Amino acid sequence: MIRLTLFLILAFAAACSKPQPVAPEGVEQMTVTLSPQEENILATWQLPEAVTEFSFNEGDMPVSEREADWTPQGEGWVFDGQTLSREDGSDFQEFSFTLPAASMFYDRYYVPASKVGKGGWVIFANALAPAEGDFEVRFEGLPESNVIYGAGEITSPDETRDGNTLGIFYVGPAENLSMEGGILIAGPEIPDAIRTDISDNLENAVTKLTDAWEYAPEIPPAVIITYDRNWHGQSWKGGVREEVITFHLRGFDLSDNGSNFAAQLRNTSLHEAVHVWNGTLFESSENSEQSWVHEGAAEYIANRLWMDEDIFNAAVQKALNGCILRLGDHSIRDTEIASWGQTPYRCGHVVHLAAELSALQHTGKNVLGIWKDVYDATGDERVYDSATFVTAAEADGGEPFSDIMTVFNEGLTAENRAALVAHLNALGADIVPLTPEDETSDETTLSVTVLRELLIDYCDGGYGFTQMPEGFALETAQRCGDALAGDPLVSSLNGQDLLKAPVAVYFAVREACKAREPLVLTRADGTELEPLACPEGVASLPELYNVRSAGTLPPL
Incomplete structure (x- = not known):
């Protein structure tokens, strides 16, 4: 719960401000004292007892990033990004590091420290944590007008905070905070x-x-x-x-x-x-196994909260075609496929559209009503799973939703793709096969799909490319043979612009494969690369759809 309103923060900070107490010798718990400066943070660790080496928690910040960015203060330290010790092997009970704003972003990790305005910082407390044990976070040298926000609580910088629960927190001027919902x-x-x-x-x-x-x-x-x-x-x-x-x-x-x-x-x-x-507030017991439930709900409900009809139709088209391309004929229950990358978002979005359209016809409930039933069914433990959701959606949507869920459980074969679209149209949607002339909100998604399938075949299952202003820079010199040597920057495929006409690209390669004609990539300078035979992954690209209307959906 937010314990202080914004107008009280400054008064509270001014009234309570006092010199930061120094941790006494023999403290029972490790403390980290932070002194934010304009360009960096001075962080001092005080340990409950002397040690000959100290190890950081390696699960929440890459060792290489900590080694590159964090600088020990003073002479005689040995630091490899994970463990700190003295050159002479002597013991120590206190040490300091200078922490700058993160110099780069790393995949799958939270940013350890970054600046907010002038004098403000957002910090990931876990990056400060020891490999084992609890710790507290204290603050020193901050202006009286500064506040700390973390774990849902706004406090004065004079207060010590629990580092194990602080999570991602802010320290800095109160004027950078606003509260509206x-x-x-x-x-x-x-x-x-x-x-x-x-x-x-x-x-x-x-x-x-x-x-x-x-x-x-x-x-x-x-x-x-x-x-x-x-x-x-x-x-x-x-x-x-x-x-x-x-x-x-x-x-x-x-x-x-x-x-x-x-x-x-x-x-x-x-x-x-x-x-x-x-x-x-509620927890999925299948967080990674059936992530189409909670990720699909979050994406679909987010879309419904702000999108107008045209934007929402485009989002449904992106979700439907994305699900067809990513899930293929695998069951939505297949964790290895259905819970990887964008698949749970795209397929879960379509499942929730089907659930809402069915429920609106059957019981008049919208998607929020369906999820109210899911939450109500969780009991005191507040834990749900895919069966909880499907049971609620079938109760609210009846047989139409059950039929669509059967399609997803079986997988999107050509027959089931047609059945899915027919079911959605029967619920009020207007979905027709995509044509080369149709526009799409997918931007370059279809071009990326074609390039990925093409390169997977010629690069022994691997692929790499980067979208540039002029086209796609292929990373093929080391793994894709002579035909794609030299990491070419390509702008078109079979005469269609990869950036400006992704739908036309998609149809052009399908038609070429059907006619057993080669695929020809063209460099940004107009030079054609060596023709390539159509691989199976491209030849089997499925029919896609144009969502002219997702159906009649009242505002949430």
Whole structure:
């Protein structure tokens, strides 16, 4: 629960501010004292007893990143990114590191430290943790106006916090915080339009989900945004831990951000807000095995909360075609396929569309009503699984949903793909086969799919390429033979532009394969590469669909 309102924070901090106490000798628990500076953080570890070496928790921060970025203070230290010791082997009970803002992003890891505005920092407490044992976090030298936000609590920097539960936390000026339904933490470098967009949509989501489900999380969602315009290139990293949603934006001109970028931030915020309910307040016992349930729900409900009809139809088309391409004829119960990458998001989205369309006809319930039934069925343990969801969706949607769930359980063979579309159309959707002339919101997804299947065949199961402004830079010199040697930058395939006409590319290669004609990649400079025979993965690309209407869905 948020214990202080924003207007009380400054008064509280001013009234309670006092010199930071120094940990006495013989402390029973490790403490980390943080002294944020303008460009880095001085972090001092005080141990309950002297040791000859200290090891960090290696599960939450890459050893290579800690070794590259973190600098021990003083002489005579030996540090390999994981373990710290003295050169002479002597024991120690205190040591310090200088922690800068993260120099790069790493896959699957939270950003350990990043700046928020002037004087603010967002820090991942687990990056400070020892390999074993508990620890506390203290703060030193902060202005009286600074606050700490972490684990749903806003406190004065004079208060010691539990490092094991602090998670992703903010330390810095109180003016970077705003509270509208949830918490938004962002510096003045983030344009008001983005701040307002996320705050308004988050407030709307929290209000609607709480009203519909009658379960309110003890800790509302919090969004933290960091930004560096002068980054090496353009990139952004999102993440969520418990109730905290983070966006680390780098290199973009936010004053001229396009609607697609703003929409992506909005949708991700709402997606993760839904997870505060179906991943934190309630828990899936099949978190990784049947992730189409909770990931599909989060994505579908997020879309429904803000998208207008046209945008939502495009999102359904992306989900339907993405599910067809990724799941193939495998069952949605096949963990190895259905819970990998984007598959649970795409297929789960379509399952939830089917559940809502069926329920609206059968009982008049919308998707929030279905999930209210899921939550109500969990009992005191508040744990659900795929069977809990399917039981609720079948009770609310009747036989139409059961028929569609059977299709997903069997897998999307050609016959079942046609059956799925027929079932959705019977529920009020208007879905027809995609044609070369149709536009798609998938951007380059179809071109990426074709290139991936093409390279997998010629590169012994591996592939690599990077999208560039002029086309796709293939990473093929070392593994794909003479035909694709030299890591070519390609812009078209069989005469169709890979960036501007992905639908036309998709149809062109299917037609070439059907006619047993070669596939020809063309460089950005107009030079054609050696023709390639059509591989099985490309020849078997399925028919895709145009979603002209997802059906009649009242606003949530």
